[in-house]
Amino acid sequence: MKSTRVHSPAAHLGDETISYGAKLPGRKIAPIRMLCKRISRQRTMFIVAVLGLAWFLLFSYFPMWGALISFKRYDFTLGILGSPWIGFDHFREFFQDADFLNILRNTIAISLLKLVFAFPAPIILAVLLNEVVHSGYKRFVQTVSSLPHFISWVVVSGLFYQLLSPSTGPIIPFLSRLGLTKPDLLILGEAKYFWAVAVVSDIWKEIGWIAVIYLAAITAIDPTLYEAATIDGAGRFRQMRSITLPSIASTIIVLLILTVANILQANFDQIWLLRNNSVVERAEIIDTYVFVQGIQLGRYDFAAAVGLFKSAINVMLLAGANTISRRMVGSSIY
Amino acid sequence: MITGTRGDKVFNVCNLAILSLLVLVTLYPFWYVLLHAFNDGVDARLGGLWLFVRKFSWANFRVIWRDGAVPRALVISVLRTAVGAGLSVLCISLVGYALARNTLPGRRLMNTLITFTLFFSGGIIPFYLLMRSLHLLNNYLVYILPNLLSAFLLIVVRTYFTANIPPSLEESARIDGAGDLRIFFSIVFPTSLPIVATVALFCGVMQWNDWFSGYIFMTKANKIPLQTILVRIINQARASDMVASQTGLSVSTTGRTGPTAESVRSAVMVFAIVPIVLVYPLLQRYFVKGVMIGSIKE
Numbered sequence: 271m272k273s274t275r276v277h278s279p280a281a282h283l284g285d286e287t288i289s290y291g292a293k294l295p296g297r298k299i300a301p302i303r304m305l306c307k308r309i310s311r312q313r314t315m316f317i318v319a320v321l322g323l324a325w326f327l328l329f330s331y332f333p334m335w336g337a338l339i340s341f342k343r344y345d346f347t348l349g350i351l352g353s354p355w356i357g358f359d360h361f362r363e364f365f366q367d368a369d370f371l372n373i374l375r376n377t378i379a380i381s382l383l384k385l386v387f388a389f390p391a392p393i394i395l396a397v398l399l400n401e402v403v404h405s406g407y408k409r410f411v412q413t414v415s416s417l418p419h420f421i422s423w424v425v426v427s428g429l430f431y432q433l434l435s436p437s438t439g440p441i442i443p444f445l446s447r448l449g450l451t452k453p454d455l456l457i458l459g460e461a462k463y464f465w466a467v468a469v470v471s472d473i474w475k476e477i478g479w480i481a482v483i484y485l486a487a488i489t490a491i492d493p494t495l496y497e498a499a500t501i502d503g504a505g506r507f508r509q510m511r512s513i514t515l516p517s518i519a520s521t522i523i524v525l526l527i528l529t530v531a532n533i534l535q536a537n538f539d540q541i542w543l544l545r546n547n548s549v550v551e552r553a554e555i556i557d558t559y560v561f562v563q564g565i566q567l568g569r570y571d572f573a574a575a576v577g578l579f580k581s582a583i584n585v586m587l588l589a590g591a592n593t594i595s596r597r598m599v600g601s602s603i604y
Numbered sequence: 605m606i607t608g609t610r611g612d613k614v615f616n617v618c619n620l621a622i623l624s625l626l627v628l629v630t631l632y633p634f635w636y637v638l639l640h641a642f643n644d645g646v647d648a649r650l651g652g653l654w655l656f657v658r659k660f661s662w663a664n665f666r667v668i669w670r671d672g673a674v675p676r677a678l679v680i681s682v683l684r685t686a687v688g689a690g691l692s693v694l695c696i697s698l699v700g701y702a703l704a705r706n707t708l709p710g711r712r713l714m715n716t717l718i719t720f721t722l723f724f725s726g727g728i729i730p731f732y733l734l735m736r737s738l739h740l741l742n743n744y745l746v747y748i749l750p751n752l753l754s755a756f757l758l759i760v761v762r763t764y765f766t767a768n769i770p771p772s773l774e775e776s777a778r779i780d781g782a783g784d785l786r787i788f789f790s791i792v793f794p795t796s797l798p799i800v801a802t803v804a805l806f807c808g809v810m811q812w813n814d815w816f817s818g819y820i821f822m823t824k825a826n827k828i829p830l831q832t833i834l835v836r837i838i839n840q841a842r843a844s845d846m847v848a849s850q851t852g853l854s855v856s857t858t859g860r861t862g863p864t865a866e867s868v869r870s871a872v873m874v875f876a877i878v879p880i881v882l883v884y885p886l887l888q889r890y891f892v893k894g895v896m897i898g899s900i901k902e
Contacts, residue, residue, distance in 0.1 A: 308709045314784040315702040316709065322699030323714050325753050330721040336730030398619050411623050413885050415630050420880050422813035424831045425873055428838045429633040432640070438866070440654045478630065486896055506612065539816070543835070564729040565820050577727030585724050
């Protein structure tokens, strides 16, 4: 949409600026003048965009600057710039901490378990849903199963606490009647079950919503493909394998990239709310460690360093995964 | 899709069975909470309350009503959702529209800068320190200002406008002398209701469910929203649970009936869930549409 035919009242102001400010000989107008003219033509929208950008500069970029305290012994009376520089000392302290390997192990283990179990589950659900003939029931299942995604983890963790209570919840008595557990098992108080609870609750909460996304992609597949396959004699499973899955492959790949690249991320909300003192050995992930060290214990500089370490690895993993995906499959995020 | 063979019929039956099981497993926890919110607390302690109300009681809700903190937290949640989401929708739509217009100077740079924030952040500690230095601690604005914009939603809106700006309407309005803002509010905004609704829903859900802001930025208990107070309530109940399982004793109550920590917790959860349960099924397609739009590359 070129604006050369703009009739806005402000147009003539641009003309004035040019004739007034041009200093170069001949008819050539300096680029900076062109820029100013373009800006003044779009004054309002430009200001809006700049204000939007300013918001990001303040709330997103300025904290990146604040991450500098990772390399300093932060004293708030001296400010960020005034505090003494100590280089990588905080990082060294973190790597030498007795809990470091534990924390790293927990973070990666939870992410990998989710990758193995919670990542394929919505895909399977979407494919199954796609096979349902009755569209009313299909919509019903979609709506119901995606509902937990929109409930906060506070509520979900509360639900799981109640349901898993050995005295009042139904799950433990049910399992113990099957002989699988002892009847007074407090599952959320035992460290060895924590990862399982984290994965199961994650599936319960997210399977429906992600399946709905996949389903939307599946619905976009050309139905004549299926018709042709039926004529050729392909059964339902063959069609799934040869039509449905390959068509959503690029969606799956993109989400796979994001999931793998976020391996150090492991959902703070969920883990923090399910975590308690009995299960810390298996429940402490990088983000909860940062929270405890920084917000609870007030070691801002150290916690910022740990957080920066995690963010840096994240970005590298994301860039790497993106490149691999683009080379191998052709689809990528950016 | 294909019907006829016996294998197909078996598959269909199994499929429906699995899906129905999923529906039950998804809905049951909600039913359980509802059950325990409307049942007498001491009676619930006996266990076995899984399907139907055994001893109906309003007492749990009465405790909440009389307690000062929870109704106040509820009001704060409602207000921050309405105001916060409302302002966010306005800002995101406006900025998204500005970024969509290809006549904007510096557009590519701005878009790159904004997209980058999706991938890298300074972390919660520097963010916390920023809030502190902006005097936003214990300040209601901390619920609004950091949430005014969102890189993800901006991209969604921008993508939508890039594909859907009505150029002829805009041109004729401009000829009539309307300025950019006027065009936005009178023409673009009203005709983009689907995307505005999507953004409103995402922001609304985010504001309603946010427990973390109140958790770390507020030290004064009278400024926290519903979800944050729920965290406190769950923590207390959780603690008593652990004591009970380890010593075999249960926390004593004064009478044979009445509310308990657990039953009151269920009642509070009902408040936290009900708005979502009411709103979401009706408006599900707007959520899906928003994600779809946002994932289409330009």
